[in-house]
Amino acid sequence: MSENSQALLDSLSLDPRLSLFAVAAGATMVGGELGDDTLDDMAAQVASGALAELDARLVWPLLAEGLMGAQPSRMLAALTACGALERLLPEFTALFGRFQTGFDGEPVDIGRHQGRVLDIAAAGNAPLRVRLAALLCNLGKADSPPQHLPSHYRHIDRCLPRIRNVCARFGIAAELEDFAILVAMELERVHRATRMRAGSMTALLERVAAFADPARFEDLLTVCACDYFAYPGNTTPTYPKAALLKQALAACLALPETDEDEATTRHEQRAMAVASALRSGTDHEL
Incomplete structure (x- = not known):
C-alpha cells in the first residue's frame, strides 16, 4: 500500500x-x-x-x-x-474482449487500449479530468450491434448515459463529468480533423468552447493525443491533429473583435480565416 x-x-x-x-x-x-x-x-x-x-x-x-x-x-x-471492478464499474470491465479497429487496420482490445491511454496520460502528468475522461470515453462500445462491427454504430449515444450513471454512482464532480462527456462526443471528430471542411473545423472549435476556455480545449487535445499514441504503430513525434486545430484556432483569434450579436457572421469570418490559414477554400476538404 x-x-x-x-x-x-x-x-x-x-x-x-x-x-x-x-x-x-x-x-x-x-x-x-x-x-x-x-x-x-x-x-x-x-x-x-x-x-x-x-x-x-x-x-x-x-x-x-x-x-x-x-x-x-x-x-x-x-x-x-x-x-x-466488475462490482463497482461493470461498464468498464465490459470493454475487455471487445475490439475496435486501430489506425493500422488491426483489431485492438478496447479495455486494454484504455489502460494504455491512461498510462500515456500519466506519463505526461495530465490532470484528473483528462485521466477520468480517458477511462470513460468509450463505454458505449461494450455492446455495439454485432451486425455493424467492426464499426461501433452510435456508440456515443450509449456512452453518454453511462458516463452520467458512473459519475452519479461515485459522486464525481460535475466539472469532471462535463469534461468526460465532451471528450466522448468530440474525440473521434478531432481524429478526423484533416478530413474536415473549414466550416466544420470552425464549428468544432466553437462547440468545444476553444475561444472561451482554452485550457479545456488543450485538455481535450491531450486526451485525443493520448488515445492516438495508445494505438500500435503511431510513433510520430507529435499528434498531428493538435497542430492543425491549434493553427485553425490561432487564425480565428487573429480576427478583429466583433459585436456578440453577429454570431453567424463571426462563424463565417472564422471559417474563411481557417481556410486561408490552411491554404484551402471553404469548399474543399482540409
Missing part, C-alpha cells in the same frame, strides 16, 4: 473494506507492483461479499488517487483480477 493510500485511510477513518482499493491505488506508484498473494487476498475479500453494500462514493477518492498514479493501468488490472 502506498503512503498516500494509507494516509487517506487513516485520516478519514474510512470503512476497512476500502483497504482493497487503497492497495490497488498503491500499485500505480513506481515499484508498487502487487504479488500473487496480495491479489489472492483481494479476490477472497470480494468473493466473501465484502463489497455488496459498499457505497461507491466512498471509493472514489481512492480511485482518483490511483488514476493520478504513475501507471493507472495497474490499478485497473488489480481490481479486474480480484473482481472488484
